[in-house]
Amino acid sequence: FTVREEMPKGTFIGNVPEGANMAAEYTPDILDTLRYSFSRTEGNSVEDLFNLDEVSGDLTSAAVIDRDDICYQKEECQLKLKIQVLPEQYFAILTVNVQVIDINDNIPRFENSTYSVRVKENVFQYTKIVQVHATDPDKGQNG
Numbered sequence: 826f827t828v829r830e831e832m833p834k835g836t837f838i839g840n841v842p843e844g845a846n847m848a849a850e851y852t853p854d855i856l857d858t859l860r861y862s863f864s865r866t867e868g869n870s871v872e873d874l875f876n877l878d879e880v881s882g883d884l885t886s887a888a889v890i891d892r893d894d895i896c897y898q899k900e901e902c903q904l905k906l907k908i909q910v911l912p913e914q915y916f917a918i919l920t921v922n923v924q925v926i927d928i929n930d931n932i933p934r935f936e937n938s939t940y941s942v943r944v945k946e947n948v949f950q951y952t953k954i955v956q957v958h959a960t961d962p963d964k965g966q967n968g
């Protein structure tokens with residue numbers, strides 16, 4: 826699944842049984858009995874960003890996901906969610922990858938707040954006048 830960062834809480838991300846192609850494995854009758862929940866591992870709070878509908882398996886966001894915070898300066902932002910399927914006779918642990926897509930939502934921070942440059946009138950037109958440095962937490966092209 827993929828989701829863009831900064832989307833409002835409650836944004837639909839994907840349907841777990843569909844994503845895992847459960848229909849190929851189980852009959853509709855069995856599918857109706859399956860229940861989905863997060864299989865939380867200790868010290869892992871990625872699940873807090875999501876809500877999972879126990880019956881439908883719909884995954885939605887439980888918060889505004891800020892890629893630039895959770896995946897600070899990382900190229901790829903893949904969140905792994907472990908989801909368990911019950912009842913016991915159909916028990917399975919599914920790993921769902923949610924890729925958070927970067928948007929350009931950060932204003933570059935300039936290293937100095939003001940630049941003043943005095944340019945001589947006779948300076949050649951294409952002479953490099955001043956070089957400024959700026960950084961922001963967006964990745965690649967959005968930076």
Ligand SMILES: [Ca+2]
Pocket residue numbers: 830831891892893894930
């Ligand atoms: Ca952001």
Ligand SMILES: [Ca+2]
Pocket residue numbers: 830892893927928929930931962963964967
């Ligand atoms: Ca961003």
